[in-house]
Amino acid sequence: xxxxxxxxxxxxxxxxxxxxxxxxxxxxxxxxxxxxxxxxxxxxxxxxxxxxxxxxxxxxxxxxxxxxxxxxxxxxxxxxxxxxxxxxxxxxxxxxxxxxxxxxxxxxxxxxxxxxxx
Amino acid sequence: xxxxxxxxxxxxxxxxxxxxxxxxxxxxxxxxxxxxxxxxxxxxxxxxxxxxxxxxxxxxxxxxxxxxxxxxxxxxxxxxxxxxxxxxxxxxxxxxxxxxxxxxxxxxxxxxx
Numbered sequence: 001x002x003x004x005x006x007x008x009x010x011x012x013x014x015x016x017x018x019x020x021x022x023x024x025x026x027x028x029x030x031x032x033x034x035x036x037x038x039x040x041x042x043x044x045x046x047x048x049x050x051x052x053x054x055x056x057x058x059x060x061x062x063x064x065x066x067x068x069x070x071x072x073x074x075x076x077x078x079x080x081x082x083x084x085x086x087x088x089x090x091x092x093x094x095x096x097x098x099x100x101x102x103x104x105x106x107x108x109x110x111x112x113x114x115x116x117x118x
Numbered sequence: 119x120x121x122x123x124x125x126x127x128x129x130x131x132x133x134x135x136x137x138x139x140x141x142x143x144x145x146x147x148x149x150x151x152x153x154x155x156x157x158x159x160x161x162x163x164x165x166x167x168x169x170x171x172x173x174x175x176x177x178x179x180x181x182x183x184x185x186x187x188x189x190x191x192x193x194x195x196x197x198x199x200x201x202x203x204x205x206x207x208x209x210x211x212x213x214x215x216x217x218x219x220x221x222x223x224x225x226x227x228x229x230x231x
Contacts, residue, residue, distance in 0.1 A: 004161075031217045033218075042221075042223050042224060043208065043221050043224070045218065048217065048218065050217060055216070055217075056216070056218070091161060091162070093162075095217060097217050105150050105152075105212030105213075105217065105219060106152065106164060106167060106212075107162075107219055108164075109154075109161035109162040109163070110161055111160065111161045112160075112161050
């Protein structure tokens with residue numbers, strides 16, 4: 001398996017522009033997570049999905065952020081409009097909520113998208 | 119509420135020396151515990167995990183961790199550190215009912231030659 005795939009790997013944009021980050025989870029996984037990592041705040045969970053349905057978006061910083069999962073193999077995180085304080089590395093992770101003793105809760109991370117907003 | 123504490127923000131060890139990274143958790147039920155490693159510019163990679171059974175678990179790259187319920191700890195150890203082990207290490211506890219992982223703040227390991 002190719003693992004979790006994220007695109008783009010790097011994104012540089014100007015303040016006010018719309019940014020869309022993409023994620024393809026591992027095939028067969030039923031959970032998908034979006035994280036943000038910064039030096040100041042560490043690793044933050046933004047939102048997660050179970051079977052394509054958003055379960056908890058309490059980590060989304062504000063209305064400028066939105067996430068969708070139209071099908072089991074694709075998710076997007078959109079920032080509109082972007083601001084310099086959104087500069088961070090954004091990770092997507094997926095997991096399979098299997099039976100205990102298997103891959104229960106283990107999350108597989110993508111390589112991340114480094115976003116720079118000027 | 120569930121939480122994970124990694125008391126050491128930054129640790130420096132000499133190459134070849136032993137290593138122990140501390141992790142304390144707060145969780146009401148039997149925890150599912152994980153250690154992840156993040157090399158510079160990379161995503162997080164699973165080192166090892168504990169679900170049940172033997173409290174000493176072996177992972178990749180020569181790492182091991184011991185679950186101590188009485189101390190609510192899951193410390194990561196390696197007998198001899200290599201320069202390539204320099205990275206950030208995250209401890210996490212799984213919330214079995216939600217699918218979420220609760221991560222600690224991370225410990226940055228620096229290895230001196």
